[in-house]
Amino acid sequence: MEIYLPIAGMSLNFFLVIGIGAVVGFLSGLFGVGGGFLLTPLMMMIGIPPAVAAASDSNQIVAAASSGAFAHWRLGNVDFKLGLIILAGGIFGGTIGVQLVYYLRQVGNFEFVMKVVYVLMLGLVGGAMFMESLRTIMRSRRPASDPVVVESAQPKLSRMFDRLPLKMHFHRSGLHTSAIFPFSIGTTVGIMAALLGVGGGFIMVPAMIYIIGMPTIVAIGTDLFQIVLTSANVTLQQAFVNKTVDLLLALVLLFGSTIGAQFGAMAGKRLKGEQIRILLAIIVLAMTVKLFLDLVLTPEHLVSLAPAKGGGH
Amino acid sequence: MKRLVIILAAVSLMGLVAGRAWSISPEAQNKVVTAASKNVIQIGLSYRGDEIHFFGVNPVPGADVITRLTAEKEEVIKLSMKGKVGPFWMTVKQYEVTGAPFIYKIHANKPIGEIISEETARELEIGYPAIKNRMKMHLVRGQAAPGDADKVFEGLVNIKESDNLYNIVEDPRRLEIEEGKLFKHYFRFPPKATEGSYQVETFAFQNGELVGYGKDVIEIKKVGLESWLTKTSQESPVFYGIMAVLIAMGAGLGVGMIFRKGGHH
Numbered sequence: 121m122e123i124y125l126p127i128a129g130m131s132l133n134f135f136l137v138i139g140i141g142a143v144v145g146f147l148s149g150l151f152g153v154g155g156g157f158l159l160t161p162l163m164m165m166i167g168i169p170p171a172v173a174a175a176s177d178s179n180q181i182v183a184a185a186s187s188g189a190f191a192h193w194r195l196g197n198v199d200f201k202l203g204l205i206i207l208a209g210g211i212f213g214g215t216i217g218v219q220l221v222y223y224l225r226q227v228g229n230f231e232f233v234m235k236v237v238y239v240l241m242l243g244l245v246g247g248a249m250f251m252e253s254l255r256t257i258m259r260s261r262r263p264a265s266d267p268v269v270v271e272s273a274q275p276k277l278s279r280m281f282d283r284l285p286l287k288m289h290f291h292r293s294g295l296h297t298s299a300i301f302p303f304s305i306g307t308t309v310g311i312m313a314a315l316l317g318v319g320g321g322f323i324m325v326p327a328m329i330y331i332i333g334m335p336t337i338v339a340i341g342t343d344l345f346q347i348v349l350t351s352a353n354v355t356l357q358q359a360f361v362n363k364t365v366d367l368l369l370a371l372v373l374l375f376g377s378t379i380g381a382q383f384g385a386m387a388g389k390r391l392k393g394e395q396i397r398i399l400l401a402i403i404v405l406a407m408t409v410k411l412f413l414d415l416v417l418t419p420e421h422l423v424s425l426a427p428a429k430g431g432g433h
Numbered sequence: 434m435k436r437l438v439i440i441l442a443a444v445s446l447m448g449l450v451a452g453r454a455w456s457i458s459p460e461a462q463n464k465v466v467t468a469a470s471k472n473v474i475q476i477g478l479s480y481r482g483d484e485i486h487f488f489g490v491n492p493v494p495g496a497d498v499i500t501r502l503t504a505e506k507e508e509v510i511k512l513s514m515k516g517k518v519g520p521f522w523m524t525v526k527q528y529e530v531t532g533a534p535f536i537y538k539i540h541a542n543k544p545i546g547e548i549i550s551e552e553t554a555r556e557l558e559i560g561y562p563a564i565k566n567r568m569k570m571h572l573v574r575g576q577a578a579p580g581d582a583d584k585v586f587e588g589l590v591n592i593k594e595s596d597n598l599y600n601i602v603e604d605p606r607r608l609e610i611e612e613g614k615l616f617k618h619y620f621r622f623p624p625k626a627t628e629g630s631y632q633v634e635t636f637a638f639q640n641g642e643l644v645g646y647g648k649d650v651i652e653i654k655k656v657g658l659e660s661w662l663t664k665t666s667q668e669s670p671v672f673y674g675i676m677a678v679l680i681a682m683g684a685g686l687g688v689g690m691i692f693r694k695g696g697h698h
Contacts, residue, residue: 121479122479122480122481122624123478123479124476124477124478124479124480124481124624124659126655126658126659126662126663126666127662127663127666129625129627130624130625131480131481131482131624179677179678179681180681182678182681182682182685183681183682183684183685183688184685185685186681186682186685186686186689187685187686187688187689188689190685190686190689191689227524227574228511228513228524228527228574229513229523229524232521232522232523232524236521348682352678352681352682355674355677355678355681356674356675356678357674358674359666359670359671359673359674359677360670360671360674363666363667363670365666365673365674365677367662367666367673367676367677367680368658368662370677370681371680371681371684374681374684374685374688378688415521415522415523416520416521416522417522418522419515419522421588421591421592422514422515422516422584422588423512423513423514423515423584423585423587423588423589423591423592424512424513424515424588424592425510425511425512425513425592
């Protein structure tokens with residue numbers, strides 16, 4: 121059964137798209153990440169134009185994250201004050217990011233930049249996670265090994281930001297820090313979100329826990345809350361500037377991913393934390409290698425289509 | 434099209450001056466009568482391209498037949514050429530190409546070179562060399578190099594062929610002529626063939642001279658949801674963007690509630 125995607129301007133097998141959504145949903149349910157960072161490259165692999173893949177993915181993330189954010193809001197896990205400051209940064213960054221995408225598409229190197237950023241990000245996150253989970257597994261095999269090293273409760277970077285003006289108290293997270301700090305992190309993640317078509321959860325949550333110093337559950341809840349609004353902003357900007365949001369594609373992906381996520385969450389209960397993390401790390405690293413090879417190996421065709429003026433299709 | 438008319442006019446003028454008997458103006462020839470299985474293709478939700486079958490009467494029994502599917506879209510095709518920068522492959526220059534037809538498919542009952550001369554092929558724009566002739570390209574970014582024209586043209590044909598928008602088939606089984614009189618063939622319209630008006634032309638040749646010509650027009654249009662989504666996204670991007678976000682939020686909240694009721698949390 122084929123489905124014609126109006127903005128991508130191509131027909132694809134309906135079950136292939138749902139299947140990709142389901143696989144990514146399964147992984148995101150299993151690992152507790154948004155999955156956007158896997159979805160965009162997968163869609164590019166099946167031939168969807170990169171800009172349409174990234175924009176429609178943002179649209180899909182709005183849906184996926186709003187469902188999670190709603191649940192966390194009811195449990196009281198959202199720090200709205202901190203979330204809104206990160207969000208302000210995110211919207212600022214997202215707007216810059218979309219303009220950057222527009223410029224890069226004109227120059228014809230959007231795909232190149234996107235892949236380079238992906239390779240760097242995925243390589244870094246995948247590598248760090250792999251090492252960390254491997255260490256945990258090794259340690260659990262040798263129970264008599266040295267005690268767990270406790271990291272300094274207040275990360276270095278947050279102490280540096282402590283000296284900046286605009287100090288604020290964040291009640292829900294139990295923090296007292298400068299507003300410039302969460303704002304600049306929001307900006308960085310916002311640019312990434314537009315460039316890569318990701319919600320940014322896989323960068324944001326570690327940043328909130330390790331750099332800002334928020335409690336894990338509040339970090340996840342607040343992150344989901346800001347992802348809804350950040351990716352909504354990116355979706356709007358993409359629709360206005362690049363006209364590359366394929367709503368039909370986003371909905372089919374959403375359908376697959378919500379079903380996959382339920383099964384993923386069930387499977388997640390049967391595995392240990394470090395086993396899950398090492399699996400995720402391996403998937404992320406495999407993706408990195410594939411994208412890296414794309415950049416380095418001689419392409420099959422040297423001449424390729426660049427978007428026409430106006431950016432639309 | 435305008436250029437074709439001018440060329441044809443010039444050619445027939447030259448023909449008059451030279452006192453030659455034949456004119457190559459296709460419209461002046463015997464009409465080739467054809468019947469198409471349909472004249473409108475609708476792009477709906479499950480569209481995956483379409484096929485249209487054509488049947489026709491050969492105006493001169495035993496003549497060879499060439500059919501051509503074209504569409505003019507006045508598209509500006511921007512092509513990126515990759516080059517090696519350090520260890521990486523990235524875009525090093527870009528060309529803008531105009532004047533290439535959006536779609537270009539040719540079926541012939543035997544190799545075109547055996548049916549008509551190169552000159553006639555060029556005049557009637559049959560075959561890739563004719564496309565290369567009328568195509569215009571100019572450098573937008575980077576540095577030009579000798580041989581770029583060939584590379585750009587090859588690249589364009591590659592892209593179009595992989596989308597199944599260009600092809601040339603010279604095969605009697607693809608364009609069948611029954612006892613020299615009745616011919617039948619079909620054109621495949623790929624999913625990449627977008628909305629617009631498409632021309633199917635039939636040329637009949639005997640001893641290298643045009644002896645018959647016919648033309649059908651096929652319309653492709655998006656219908657229903659496909660048409661509405663495309664139009665809205667291009668013409669009212671603000672409304673489209675807001676709608677996309679609201680639908681996504683609604684779907685997300687809806688799904689969350691359904692699964693909560695199902696007891697998975």
